[in-house]
Amino acid sequence: MKAAFFKEHGGAEKVLYADYRDPVPGPDDVVVRVRACGLNHVDMLLLDGRFPPPEGLPHVNGCEVTGTLESVGAAVTGLAPGARVVVFPGFACGSCEYCLRGERTVCVRYGYLGAHRDGGYAELVKAPAANILSLPDAISFETGAALPMAMLTSWHALIARAGLSPGQTVLVQAAGSGVGSAAIQIARLVGARVIATVGSDDKIEFARALGAEDVVNYRTHDFVEATKAWTKRRGVDVVVEHIGGETFEKSVYALTRLGTLVTIGSHDTHWGRMDLRHVYSKNLRIVGTNLGSILELRTILDYVVAGRLKPVIDRAFGLKDARAAVQYVLDRKNKGKVLLVP
């Protein structure tokens, strides 16, 4: 098959488009013919070596995949070639303490499609049959490929981890990202009110159109001051944070008493400081999250079919143009998801 892979770490110039080994499925696996694959920030960490692929190089990125079933393993039941599917990107062992508690996202042997095994920047990808969900006809392959990481992660962060309620206020960092654009919509769906940050003025209208009441360019304005002004000095109930560094620290100061900061990832740095006095005196919660459950992904599919959630897609590149797609994301030119389409 053809795939976009890398043999050494670096920038977009390391992404090669060429022949690659076909996936070898086990009896419990399926092979998916990829129709669309979303790009994510984690892809960039895998590429540049900050998060080297655990299985080594060469490696194929791509954790958000939709397509049609090409073949199914001998032990797989209930799935047939040709079916339209979306792949749930998290792998759990099913037998560790946390899996047995039903908390598969913190499985001690957790892995991601496109990280711990080859992903969807390819014509074919294999996945366990247990990770396959039917993609409703009403959802295009492109739309479906924008759901399994960004939308699911934001959903789990706001609904399961932060326990967001109607009428609460939310600060969403980086509205132009997949996670940010999803978080605004999910917060509005719950009935919460949103202030969002963007990194350039041309993304302000974009964030407003998604449902943010107020939008602040964090490069030219202090988002803590803007959040305090928007909430009449109170602060927000929830912050969705996925930048790290100083953004993490300042996000803590944007919270009101009993507020929750949910940290989804760290773009700039893995480090973030905070003034502990804010945390204990305001009884704050700092909560980590990653991905979500396969049931939550199915719920999201229902909301997308109903037209209540719409993943924001910036543009799709051909698989052979993966290098250009990666550079486009590295340059932060996108408003919403960037996809590869074989």
Ligand SMILES: [Zn+2]
């Ligand atoms: Zn486990």
